[in-house]
Amino acid sequence: MALLARPSLVTVSDPVTVQAASVRAYIDNTLTGLLHELSLPPSEGHPSITLRRRSNTATYAINHRNGALEALHSEILDRTYSWPGKSAYEAWRFSYFKSQNVVDTVVDDLAYTIGVERAALNVEAAGKGLITGPFTLRRGSQVVMDARFSSQDNLIPRLQEDDEIDIAGTRWILIIEKEAVFHRLARDNYHMTALAGQGLLITGKGYPDLCTRAFIHHIICTASSGNGRPPPIYALVDGDPDGISIMSMYKYGSMAHSHENSRFVVPNLQYLGLRVSDAIKDSELSENISLLALTPRDRHKIVSMLQNSPIWAADGPEPEWRAELQRLLMLNLKAEIEILYEREGGLKGWIDQKMFRQV
Amino acid sequence: MSKQYILLGSAINAHSADIFSLAVTNKHLLSASGSPALKVHAIQDTEFPLVQSIDGAHPLGCHHVVTDGSGTRAVSAGFAGDLKVWSCVDGHWSADKAATANLASARVWAIALSYDGMYLAGVSSNGNIGVWDLDSGEQIRNHETKNSFGTCIDLSPDGRLIASGHENGSVYVFSTESGRMPYSVTGLVKPVRAVAFSPGSRILAAAGNSKVILLYDTASGEQIGTLSGHEAWVVSLSWSFTGEYLLSSSFDGKVKVWNIETKACVSTQAQNDQVVWSTKWFVKSVNGKSDAFAMAGADKNILFYREASG
Numbered sequence: 120m121a122l123l124a125r126p127s128l129v130t131v132s133d134p135v136t137v138q139a140a141s142v143r144a145y146i147d148n149t150l151t152g153l154l155h156e157l158s159l160p161p162s163e164g165h166p167s168i169t170l171r172r173r174s175n176t177a178t179y180a181i182n183h184r185n186g187a188l189e190a191l192h193s194e195i196l197d198r199t200y201s202w203p204g205k206s207a208y209e210a211w212r213f214s215y216f217k218s219q220n221v222v223d224t225v226v227d228d229l230a231y232t233i234g235v236e237r238a239a240l241n242v243e244a245a246g247k248g249l250i251t252g253p254f255t256l257r258r259g260s261q262v263v264m265d266a267r268f269s270s271q272d273n274l275i276p277r278l279q280e281d282d283e284i285d286i287a288g289t290r291w292i293l294i295i296e297k298e299a300v301f302h303r304l305a306r307d308n309y310h311m312t313a314l315a316g317q318g319l320l321i322t323g324k325g326y327p328d329l330c331t332r333a334f335i336h337h338i339i340c341t342a343s344s345g346n347g348r349p350p351p352i353y354a355l356v357d358g359d360p361d362g363i364s365i366m367s368m369y370k371y372g373s374m375a376h377s378h379e380n381s382r383f384v385v386p387n388l389q390y391l392g393l394r395v396s397d398a399i400k401d402s403e404l405s406e407n408i409s410l411l412a413l414t415p416r417d418r419h420k421i422v423s424m425l426q427n428s429p430i431w432a433a434d435g436p437e438p439e440w441r442a443e444l445q446r447l448l449m450l451n452l453k454a455e456i457e458i459l460y461e462r463e464g465g466l467k468g469w470i471d472q473k474m475f476r477q478v
Numbered sequence: 479m480s481k482q483y484i485l486l487g488s489a490i491n492a493h494s495a496d497i498f499s500l501a502v503t504n505k506h507l508l509s510a511s512g513s514p515a516l517k518v519h520a521i522q523d524t525e526f527p528l529v530q531s532i533d534g535a536h537p538l539g540c541h542h543v544v545t546d547g548s549g550t551r552a553v554s555a556g557f558a559g560d561l562k563v564w565s566c567v568d569g570h571w572s573a574d575k576a577a578t579a580n581l582a583s584a585r586v587w588a589i590a591l592s593y594d595g596m597y598l599a600g601v602s603s604n605g606n607i608g609v610w611d612l613d614s615g616e617q618i619r620n621h622e623t624k625n626s627f628g629t630c631i632d633l634s635p636d637g638r639l640i641a642s643g644h645e646n647g648s649v650y651v652f653s654t655e656s657g658r659m660p661y662s663v664t665g666l667v668k669p670v671r672a673v674a675f676s677p678g679s680r681i682l683a684a685a686g687n688s689k690v691i692l693l694y695d696t697a698s699g700e701q702i703g704t705l706s707g708h709e710a711w712v713v714s715l716s717w718s719f720t721g722e723y724l725l726s727s728s729f730d731g732k733v734k735v736w737n738i739e740t741k742a743c744v745s746t747q748a749q750n751d752q753v754v755w756s757t758k759w760f761v762k763s764v765n766g767k768s769d770a771f772a773m774a775g776a777d778k779n780i781l782f783y784r785e786a787s788g
Contacts, residue, residue, distance in 0.1 A: 422558055425538045433514050442495050445512045445539050448557055451627045451645060
């Protein structure tokens with residue numbers, strides 16, 4: 120008999136204490152069930168744990184109320200983990216847990232089965248994102264983080280309830296795909312010297328983790344709830360399918376975490392660049408700037424992005440992103456942000472110009 | 479000697495995305511874009527009205543559309559790698575489902591249709607060139623090249639030659655009869671983005687990131703002329719029906735008309751600095767015949783020009 124612990128009716132918006140209670144209840148029920156099975160004679164007892172999993176063949180859509188990418192009618196699959204091997208040692212050695220991916224998936228399934236957020240299981244990985252700029256974080260009576268004076272390596276903190284964020288001096292927020300580009304701008308003090316005033320530099324080092332996305336979402340909410348206009352927020356990504364995909368992950372969220380996207384969206388995110396047409400103009404002006412041909416993987420990825428996500432659909436919310444993906448295919452070219460280093464005025468001059476054009 | 483072209487009409491926001499390709503028949507201009515629909519405008523009417531929208535033709539958008547000489551058949555290529563064959567009966571275009579099904583396995587990027595509409599030539603992202611018999615669905619030619627992205631392809635109007643342009647600067651010419659390369663074509667080093675045979679099949683024009691347009695004698699493969707003047711990548715070429723003029727469009731939004739006899743640019747049009755992905759001659763036969771052309775690109779508009787009568 121497979122034991123299926125019924126998910127209690129807890130929603131992700133419930134307070135942490137309620138979530139913690141359902142985690143405890145789930146563990147109690149599961150252990151009780153397993154012990155019962157184990158106490159039966161070996162021929163009758165079938166100790167196993169069944170986890171629920173969201174189907175990954177769901178249809179996705181943008182929720183127009185909160186701007187998040189969400190699964191429409193996600194089919195629920197049950198997956199049963201029975202007892203492999205004869206002993207606990209063998210079970211672990213056999214194990215489902217050979218790679219981090221498997222662990223991640225099981226943790227996701229576990230959270231979904233219980234009906235709580237990953238955070239309630241206390242297994243979230245440390246964040247990898249970085250931040251520099253006029254930003255302070257106050258926890259209780261202590262300033263736990265002050266990113267104004269560039270040490271360059273301020274890890275984006277995992278926010279706790281009642282944390283107070285101050286971004287009063289911030290005129291703009293720039294989300295950067297690449298860590299190397301972030302370091303270059305931070306080292307050059309761009310967050311203090313930009314033409315548009317002081318601002319925040321943030322990188323999630325490629326595809327951002329939940330911690331980085333949650334943090335950005337939170338500072339946007341903080342800024343919008345204050346007086347005056349919130350600072351504009353821009354994305355600086357490579358002119359290739361991964362760059363555009365990373366930008367969409369910040370703005371709308373990911374398909375893998377579609378149930379949690381509404382908590383991480385950045386609806387006002389603007390596309391600063393790099394567009395391939397801009398890169399082509401620069402490449403005509405300087406011999407040192409060269410563009411790369413798309414690889415077969417790039418072309419395949421663009422087609423699958425256009426095919427599978429509502430973000431880039433013909434009647435979707437981002438016609439300019441869709442157009443950019445199609446232009447990449449037409450030209451069979453991509454452009455990395457680093458080419459802007461070689462440009463007259465450099466990367467900083469380019470960002471200065473672009474920010475003013477977008478305001 | 480410069481020539482005057484006057485703006486005859488326009489279809490503003492003809493598509494909701496970049497217009498990538500134009501094709502003409504004696505009655506219609508077909509346009510393909512990043513949006514799913516193909517649009518058909520009547521080119522002999524003074525207002526160039528939209529007469530048909532083929533909705534949902536290519537959900538991911540369409541990058542090439544080509545027509546045959548009689549104006550009864552068209553083929554379009556979508557970003558998903560999907561090819562569709564269309565036929566025109568009584569002025570209305572509809573899907574030729576049998577011929578479309580025959581092309582299901584043809585993975586090509588740029589396409590060209592033979593003058594009689596019987597054969598489709600295509601070049602793929604790995605540089606392979608194929609020819610299909612549209613009625614039987616049989617692939618009758620397969621030429622492997624050096625694995626460089628095939629950006630453009632054309633079939634000579636007499637049906638004897640295929641030319642393809644590639645990202646590595648190569649232009650390959652194959653004989654349709656023997657399947658051999660009669661000569662090698664040299665001169666362009668940077669990516670080639672457009673190739674076009676003259677109406678008499680005697681000249682091949684090729685251009686791309688080098689900004690110049692090179693003319694080749696199709697009998698010998700020798701370079702017989704250079705058309706210089708574009709200041710950006712050339713992305714589209716079209717011959718006038720008499721072969722006297724060549725039309726070209728570039729990445730900076732310019733469209734130029736070249737006199738083939740003198741090798742001089744006789745007219746330049748520009749609306750803005752956005753890329754004009756496609757430009758095509760057509761014959762305007764209202765009040766006598768005159769040369770006219772259409773241009774379209776990233777600004778989503780189609781503009782129609784005609785030679786000023788004088």
